[in-house]
Amino acid sequence: MAVGSRVLEAAGERTPGRLARLREWWEQEHIFGYGLILPALLLIVGLVAYPFFMAIYFSLSDYWVGSPGSFIGLRNFQEILRWDIFQGAVYNSFVFTSVAVALKVVLGVWLAMLLFRTFKFKRLIRGAVLLPWVIPTALSTLAWWWMFDSLYSVVNWTAIRLGLIAPPGPNWLGMTEYAMAAVIIVNVWRGLPFFAIIVLAGLVSIPREFYEAAEVDGASSWGRFRHVTLPLLKPVLAVVILFSTIFTFADFNIVQVLTRGGPVNTTHLFATLAYQQGLVGGNLGQGAAVSLFLFPLLAAVVFLQLRYIRKE
Numbered sequence: 001m002a003v004g005s006r007v008l009e010a011a012g013e014r015t016p017g018r019l020a021r022l023r024e025w026w027e028q029e030h031i032f033g034y035g036l037i038l039p040a041l042l043l044i045v046g047l048v049a050y051p052f053f054m055a056i057y058f059s060l061s062d063y064w065v066g067s068p069g070s071f072i073g074l075r076n077f078q079e080i081l082r083w084d085i086f087q088g089a090v091y092n093s094f095v096f097t098s099v100a101v102a103l104k105v106v107l108g109v110w111l112a113m114l115l116f117r118t119f120k121f122k123r124l125i126r127g128a129v130l131l132p133w134v135i136p137t138a139l140s141t142l143a144w145w146w147m148f149d150s151l152y153s154v155v156n157w158t159a160i161r162l163g164l165i166a167p168p169g170p171n172w173l174g175m176t177e178y179a180m181a182a183v184i185i186v187n188v189w190r191g192l193p194f195f196a197i198i199v200l201a202g203l204v205s206i207p208r209e210f211y212e213a214a215e216v217d218g219a220s221s222w223g224r225f226r227h228v229t230l231p232l233l234k235p236v237l238a239v240v241i242l243f244s245t246i247f248t249f250a251d252f253n254i255v256q257v258l259t260r261g262g263p264v265n266t267t268h269l270f271a272t273l274a275y276q277q278g279l280v281g282g283n284l285g286q287g288a289a290v291s292l293f294l295f296p297l298l299a300a301v302v303f304l305q306l307r308y309i310r311k312e
Contacts, residue, residue, distance in 0.1 A: 108195030202236030
């Protein structure tokens with residue numbers, strides 16, 4: 001009995017000792033630091049790096065769905081550069097991004113200035129403003145698809161009742177100019193809350209003393225905005241414009257749900273054209289080549305924006 005108790009005591013002494021050594025090893029700065037970043041590193045490798053290198057492999061081969069294909073070099077890139085549809089997608093992507101981001105800048109700053117004021121139910125209204133950003137993109141875009149419907153368009157009905165357009169109104173999703181306007185409107189509607197909330201955070205951080213000094217100097221409301229608010233918001237605006245440009249340039253859900261690249265392939269962006277060619281058409285090689293054209297363009301935008309932010 002005594003021998004058994006001594007064995008248990010010895011085992012109990014060894015167990016805490018091992019746990020203590022394990023804890024001491026884990027709490028070392030270099031071990032603990034790597035342990036914290038390991039989940040993020042695995043996530044980036046699994047969801048970003050691996051798909052990216054697979055896309056490079058597909059783009060350099062005649063890879064079809066169900067057929068591995070063989071290495072063909074840059075032939076896929078040479079072929080898609082001759083497509084009229086791809087050239088149109090490049091033009092559409094720049095028009096879509098530039099117009100949408102410009103509208104979000106103007107309307108976002110304006111909305112942030114309104115939300116910055118003191119009024120009743122301010123917290124409730126600020127929360128309601130975030131709804132377009134919080135609602136799943138596909139779900140909200142389906143509602144817009146119904147509102148732009150050629151027969152039961154709520155947009156046309158409202159505009160006709162207000163006397164803004166003549167009946168029966170435009171076919172929003174069936175005409176080239178109106179279809180591009182429709183996807184831009186939905187993108188601005190969805191991205192505006194994100195823009196406004198970030199700018200609002202920048203407005204809150206501006207010291208009140210600057211506005212009081214401007215008022216003492218006799219500056220008007222426009223003068224205070226031009227000489228106080230706008231210069232101090234430049235770093236915040238640069239960051240939010242950078243993120244908004246990336247999100248808008250790589251948009252897929254809105255165009256895919258509303259127009260699927262139509263009418264007659266006139267609203268295709270890089271993402272929707274790559275999806276149609278690679279997954280719907282089955283040519284994974286050319287689909288990957290289309291999608292990879294987005295990478296250097298986004299890299300150039302990010303480089304210019306970060307250079308501007310660093311300068312500021």
